[in-house]
Amino acid sequence: MACSHWLFFLLLVAFTAELSVTGIFAGAVGVNWGTEASHPLPPSKVVELLKSNGIAKVKLFDADPKVLEALSGSNIGVSVGIPNYMLKSLNASRKVAESWLHDNVTRYFNGGNRVRIEYVAVGDEPFLQSYGNQYRPFVIGAAMNIQNALAKASLASEVKVVVPSSFDSFLSESGRPSSGHFRTDLNKTMIELLSFLSKHHSPFFVTISPFLSFHQNKNISLDFSLFKETAKAHKDGRSTYRNSFDLSYATLVSALSSIGFPEIDIIVSKIGWPTDGAVNATSPTAEAFLKGLIVHLEKKTGSLPRLPVETYIESLLDEDQRNLSSGNFERHWGVFTFDGQAKYSFSFNHNSKKLVNAQNVQYLAPKWCVVNNNKDLSNVSAKALEACSVADCTSILPGGSCSGIRWPGNVSYAFNSLYQQNDHNAESCNFGGLGLITTVDPSVDDCRFSIQLDTSHSSSQIPILFQSWPLLLSFLPYVLNL
């Protein structure tokens, strides 16, 4: 994964949605800001994007100093993350936990431009079923050691330790929320986790995924997922559920009650709808979902006992390096495209109607790599596969927005994707002589052949006060093997 870097900016925006019916606060709406991109938008641009859209809270997946520096002085509430691979060592040693906290949290509380760190998320959905028992045994111990380190640093009242739980950590029988329970292999862990959270007055972070419910469960209709009033309601005894969010949320509340924690604060740490890579993953459906969700969180008219304290939209930006094991849609969760451009009409606050795009984004030159139609293309498909093993071809695969473009247009798409990832290195458009660099935009209808961000100048903008970052430019080590 390539890295980039830059300046920082300061600002503040606060947003709270008021519940019009009950008069209670539905809590802030924030976003997840992931950086698994070949050419991440510079952190200073992302922070501007957050501010101009009135986004008051952000959840990170690590504690990248460049990102935290960009957030310093902004007054944006921040959740920093501990990657799963660190859990083992953080469980094993209090010293390691103290040093992690010192390097990644405590130092942002000292001095002038503070970062408003509110949560440390221990692991990223470490209980995901597909991980098996890889991380589970270390989670609670790691969380306790971080909590202990926070207390030692006198930060325990300002920063809460949380553990983001996955959408598949809880379930119900026959789609009845009243039967909600945690996955049986997590029984003991969940009781330990909830006891820990409860003891420290920390909330329960959890993913709710109407998108995945729709995809995995034939009983869940699209209209039910998109908060359409005309959707057929689901009944469970005397309760009626009018949308998929309520159904999952009520299932979660039952699961928490079943192990004795009915009152714990719930924070929806991930919820969203992707725009590519799967059936009904489109911009109009994502727009309908998010608008429905926000209205729903503001005007409580449903059957829920209580609402989440905070909600983090998945995700701020598209990320072209995300792992595709759960589906091609994984790289398309962004409310904004990879370059910070709005995909649809939506707003995080009451003061505006539309999203505000990232400004003055630096792109590479307007050049693309396509198939040379004057050559014998009988072997070109093998070259496309090679390109796709590294580049992002999720849009041309079945269900993708570019799956309709015909051969060899789809091969051009693959060639271009690799060429852009390699910062227009001419060699990366060779493909045994079958590639051709062009200045004519090959985009067709909704299928966009993108131009990557120019990240080459960002090193000149690095503030000198941070010396701990690793290699500044790590281009994809891919060399075409022709």
Ligand SMILES: *[C@@H]1O[C@H](CO)[C@@H](O)[C@H](O)[C@H]1NC(C)=O
């Ligand atoms: C956090 O702290 C650890 C341990 O001191 C360090 O190795 C790491 O680079 C820091 N940064 C991140 C992003 O975790």
Ligand SMILES: *[C@@H]1O[C@H](CO)[C@@H](O)[C@H](O)[C@H]1NC(C)=O
């Ligand atoms: C977690 O750390 C504790 C304390 O060092 C250790 O006793 C325990 O075995 C560790 N857990 C695992 C699963 O390694």
Ligand SMILES: *[C@@H]1O[C@H](CO)[C@@H](O)[C@H](O)[C@H]1NC(C)=O
């Ligand atoms: C789907 O609905 C049917 C009938 O209501 C029910 O028997 C079945 O268990 C449901 N399946 C799931 C996965 O919820």
Ligand SMILES: *[C@@H]1O[C@H](CO)[C@@H](O)[C@H](O)[C@H]1NC(C)=O
């Ligand atoms: C988990 O809890 C359920 C319900 O309380 C119980 O039926 C199941 O046997 C438990 N599983 C384990 C592994 O403890």
Ligand SMILES: *[C@@H]1O[C@H](CO)[C@@H](O)[C@H](O)[C@H]1NC(C)=O
């Ligand atoms: C959802 O996808 C199906 C199958 O492609 C399509 O027929 C339907 O029109 C889509 N609905 C929406 C609202 O996009």
Ligand SMILES: *[C@@H]1O[C@H](CO)[C@@H](O)[C@H](O)[C@H]1NC(C)=O
């Ligand atoms: C993607 O995720 C799967 C399942 O968690 C894992 O086995 C695989 O190693 C991951 N691939 C990469 C490139 O990280």
Ligand SMILES: *[C@@H]1O[C@H](CO)[C@@H](O)[C@H](O)[C@H]1NC(C)=O
């Ligand atoms: C296509 O590949 C085959 C097998 O590698 C090779 O024999 C053939 O010459 C190639 N054709 C062209 C036009 O490159």
Ligand SMILES: *[C@@H]1O[C@H](CO)[C@@H](O)[C@H](O)[C@H]1NC(C)=O
């Ligand atoms: C391009 O489309 C053709 C058929 O339309 C298909 O056979 C081929 O696998 C596709 N190539 C890629 C790279 O998706």
